[in-house]
Amino acid sequence: MTEPAYLRITRASYDTVAADYAEILRTELGHRPLDRAMLAAFVELVQASDAGPVADIGCGPGRVTGHLQSLGLTARGIDLSPEMIAVARRTHPDLRFDVGSMNALDLEDGSLGGIIAWYSIIHTPPELLPASWRRWPRSRVIMRRTRLGPPVGRPTCAGPAPQREPGHVTCLHVLPPPP
């Protein structure tokens, strides 16, 4: 089956910028108390459900994967871009990272306690997102962080000036524990 153009473009773009992206965002979480608070809430919910490891889907260089691991979760990362995965493996040699698409995850329902997609759904055309999400394994806690505004496009490593920074939104889904 032919791969959709948006996936080819996204992969090629992130392959090109992987090293710069990793360097520019290396300390970003340290300046984002609200982001850290949301990630801490994700960790707490996963730990409360005692439901197993988590996957960081569209993990890029693994900065969020590493942060979640440092907060006590067992975290792995999956990304479309082989170069991003290479950077993630070099940066976090103790963690598992795999090349893969969020549209074709080879993961069983219930195999994960949580899924996080931190700014990685932004390159999927909005009309394709529901079908993509239906292919994610059923998990107790799912957090998706994205940007408001035009969702699809090439990545840039030109750090956004604060006044141009778009709005952000985070969706959190928590399933009740099994009876």
Ligand SMILES: C[S@@+](CC[C@H](N)C(=O)[O-])C[C@H]1O[C@@H](n2cnc3c(N)ncnc32)[C@H](O)[C@@H]1O
């Ligand atoms: C803006 S970066 C965010 C990376 C990381 N989550 C972070 O916050 O640093 C978007 C990432 O999503 C990945 N990505 C985009 N579409 C994807 C898909 N369909 N499946 C897996 N990864 C994807 C890209 O390769 C890229 O590494």
